[in-house]
Amino acid sequence: MTTRADAQAILEQLAGPGAVLRDDQWTAIEALVVHRRRALVVQRTGWGKSAVYFISAKLLRAAGHGPTVIVSPLLALMRNQVAAADRAGVHAATINSSNVTDWAEIHDRVRSGDLDVLLVSPERLNNPDFRDQVLPSLAHDAGLVVVDEAHCVSDWGHDFRPDYRRIRTLLADLGADVPVLATTATANDRVVADVAAQLGVGDFGREDQDGGSDTLVLRGGLDRESLRLSVVNAGNPAQRAAWLVAQLDSLPGSGIVYTLTVAQAHDVASLLAEQGHKVAAYTGATEASEREQLESDLLDNRVKALIATSALGMGFDKPDLGFVVHLGAPSSPIAYYQQVGRAGRSTASAEVILLPGREDQEVWRYFASVAFPSESMVRNVIGALETDRPQSTAALEPLVDLNRSRLEMVLKVLDVDGAVRRVKGGWVATGRPWAYDEQRYRTLDEARRREQQAMLDYQSTDGCRMAFLRRQLDDPELGADERCGRCDNCAGSSYSADVDAAVAEDSRQRLMRPGVEISPRKQWPSGLAKLGVDLSGRITDGPAPGRVIGRLTDLGWGARLRTLLEQDDAEVPDDVVQAAVKVLAAWDWQVRPTAVMALDSDTHPLLTSSLARRLAELGRLTDLGVLRYTPERRPVTAANSAYRVAALRGAWESPDPDAISAAGGPVLLVDAMTDTGWTLTMAARVVRSAGAPAVLPFALAATS
Template sequence: MEHTGNTDLRTEADAVLARLVGDDTGTARLREDQWRAIEALVADRRRALVVQRTGWGKSAVYFVATSLLRSRGSGPTVIVSPLLALMRNQVETAARAGIRARTINSSNVEEWDTIQGEIDAGGVDVLLVSPERLNNPDFRDQILPKLAAATGLLVVDEAHCISDWGHDFRPDYRRLRTMLGDLSPGIPVLATTATANARVTADIAEQLGTGGTSDALVLRGPLDRESLRLGVLRLPDAAHRMAWLADHLDELPGSGIVYTLTVAAAEEVTAFLRQRGHPVASYTGKSENADRQQAEEDLLANRVKALVATSALGMGFDKPDLGFVVHLGSPSSPIAYYQQVGRAGRGVEHAEVLLLPGPEDEAIWEYFASLAFPPEEVVRRTLDVLARADRPLSLPALEPLVELRRSRLESMLKVLDVDGAVRRVKGGWIATGRPWTYDAERYDRVARQRRAEQQAMREYAATTTCRMEFLQRQLDDETAGPCGRCDNCAGARFTADLSPAALQAARADLGRAGVEVEPRRMWPTGLAAVGVDLKGRIPAGEQAAPGRALGRLSDIGWGNRLRPMLAPQAPDGPVPEDVARAVVEVLADWAKGPGGWASGAADAQPRPVGVVTVASRSRPRLIGSLGAHIAQVGRLPLLGCVEYAGDVPRIARSNSAQRLKALDGALTVPPGLAAALAATPGPVLLVDDYTDTGWTLAVAARLLRRAGARAVLPLVLAIQG
């Protein structure tokens, strides 16, 4: 119920909204729940959690509240926001209402002191901060306390990132606990998200300090998006899906987003659609910042029909007239799917949303699931290493001492930091010595929840009932009911029809074999700490040359063929005929390409004098038959095999230093192979099944070069990337 005396506040709030949306008539009015949130923040100085669908107007709540609070003498609003794209949009939006916004993030460190001076002088109304800044020692120790003391409103945008139950958990968000604890009494707090089910909502509320307090206001609205027309189209394989998209992309309204599950797939699809005459651009986590920003601007200005994107283009991209979202491959979570499709139809009456699931989806889900919080023994080992260190350990210094890749190690340390077990300081990380408990039960529950979400996505694709209702129920929306618009409610709007020409082109594109394998040129840092006497640049005379792979395990062309063949549980056997033929094509293209031994160029590589394989306990028949086939077709001698000196070392998915520690002294060039290399000096082809980090190839190449090989040319079936 509206408080007595707040009528004038409501009038003032509506006037700010009119300026924010550019309404010169002054007729703009806040939604009732928008007003309830603003009233709670401004009049009552409460904490509020707003769970509302994308496009509902959550940003209007915090910008209007900011304007009202600032006019009443409050300090600046601090918005914790996950993506630079969102920050750029928010700064522009705030300016329309006369709100002065600045950002602090990793791309403008040189401006931090200036911005802090502007804040001190009262010249900043809104400060947008990336969550990663909250865990930076300089920011945490010098800037954060000042912000907490001066803040008039704290906003946590995309608040589902706080919860490890959510689809996009980010450990840096946990640092908000510190800022919340340092806020002066009576400072209002607003958390917003569009993608939180009941469990995630409760977790957010608890972690923000709003759970279980009578002062908390939780506003949850209906999540149906009246403009979205959901559909699923099942097609036989990746070639049919790409061909269908090439044939039908122009039929989709306006401009939009084509989501893929991997970077490799995004790049493949972008290249193919361009070949078919479509103006599209790629947008992934591996794109340069300038390229991503240009792609965003091109889509906003409708200069491209679509961005072909990974989940890197998710939260924070605001284009109200986005006409469609197509998924080539299914996300592993209905909540993540809802969040991504919610980019469409915010300012148009109708937007098309189409899912084209693929057989490779589940293997990709499994890979990302393997990156969850590490097992207890790995965590304990890390804490022990830090406890025994006489100085802070940086990530490069710590990485060789634990069996984790750097990104996963950093994520784990951020969780431990929030839990109080470690602390990030200048120079690296230290152990605090505080007791810490591994919450195995919680991590197991999260893993079970992930599996349940995957099952839900299978059911979403197969359901004959309303698709929007299905997603709403996954988000615990009590208003869920048939939408009347999806393919199950209103009939399919798209058929599986596609042209033979597009299908032939897609098959040719996906069937094109050959990916360059970049050799390792530098040893990783920190090898001395694990007893390996290697450092710096690998001498030119010991390096592998650039090699070739048939395909990437993450792509939707040869990756789909190779992935099951190279899976850990796959049976060993001779190389399949189609794979063998494709490898020969790769070899022929390599030989005739720039610098190839059959290119006729002045700088051409000498022709290989033989074939060498890498020993394998798991796939000896596959690698042996592949090497023999290459030798036979290329009319080259099969010189021998780089063998293991003893037991095959266990080389888990770990960091570079740990892999080299396992490989150190494990590989050997047997006397027969050494004699063959001495008798026939020249380049050799080094054949293996696949490469992940490239270190097995690097170590084997070093041994072969030392044994007399003039050059080592790696040739593998697949690369992991």
């Protein structure tokens, strides 16, 4: 018979001889191990949720039950959990994108019963080999199934992942006495109810006919006694970056500085590094091996901070993390609480500082704009799969007007809904009826808008900031007039928004250095033949690498460029011309351009043509005028690469070959903005076909 003493002994192996198992942790363990129940644990970061499932896993294994399956969302979380399991003598392994070469061996260990714990990313649940060969034996033999960061299951959670909804398939195949544990630190009442529905485990907390509950709910208070919350309104992006330059060394220990975009993370990391701070950028674009090294550097205090996007979030565990700073506000108080929860787990005090900006809402709107597509687009995907053989994602792209990331999201949702199925070789339609739940998506959009407003309210409230966040999460232990006594509104502000004028100007100058390289497209999108376009393979007649003044998301030039492109079309301003000249002067081209040509524009024809004319005058280049659209050309609205290429083919009139020949060298091709790169690629081919030996793309701005 399992006893609390057994659980206590394993906890000491996990956390050291001084660790003490709390009553609420034992309640969860007893429910899972002794009573074989299902449980939802909603507890603040640092409560010890992982201890509950590792202790339960070892106790169940000792009692002769099968391995524990943990569905876990992030590589950082998996690595930390495998290390924790090893400390307790638990044989654990993980299957994820960074250890592909180990998968076969791990599958064999699962089948032979050599593993106590298998950590699996939600995406693996629908890999055909894993789903058909490994998952059935796991479902049959599992001793416990854990769904970590279970708010990801919910449409209402801040990090919805379609793959998480596949977990209900795994649970449906479990034996009746296999316990299930769902854990999260960020779930309000709405998320709790939806997690129950998505996982198909009944109504959490509902009384059954015997007066009991079919699922145990352990929901604790969400106050974080160590966190000192502050909001500092330091001004524009450059001023906020300068504030960070001035204040970083005064923040306790090492920590995380969150930004809203990848470009901002790199901008801030470069700025701080130039000022002598030990920092590094960490984003979703960072290679897996480099991420692991950066996490290790932060854990061992070899860096003062990682400048990160939300890619460094759930599961990263540094108990003594001294601070979390947000340079820009997340769009949800729930997401904000989850990210600041990284700090102060084992310290008496940790600083949590928000530096909001007016441009934050523009980033929110962008991410909202790439939400689930319209019904007609989704039905196009289903229709394209109604063939006699599987279609890969790459093969589907030229058949539907969706870019790769949105197409993959649609396929995953349709898979979960049963309309399509992933098989070897790609995707197939199942033939099952499918309904577009427009009301659901509309309701979700409305909920996101409310969360965005709540985040603005958090910034402006004169009440307790911790109480505000706890209220957003429906904290059951929050009193009506409770105050934390630590935040800037309760205890007074610890940080001035003022920045030394010299520091602010130096930071502005550094951030406003213009010039970002844009890489040319090197490969034609697959499947163009299906759209009547005879292009395939490598691009051999496209442009050379190009330059832009800045990205729209940059902390330096971003705001200036966004304002410029949002205004009515007009002559190019002098400051923008000067920035363009600096970019051209620093361009390390092999052969200097001898001519300049502007691209025709639906929205900024005067801006673009005047910039080309000014550059021709200042650089003593031949002005080749404007590469005009053909009369029959239609504006390109497609998001998908293949559709864009097809729409851009034949979009421009042929330029004068005699004028290009007379220029005698490369042509600088000027546009207002570049996003996918296909417009500059296709236009460059037209200019090269008229005799230009090379085309050098230049634009005022890149979208990212």
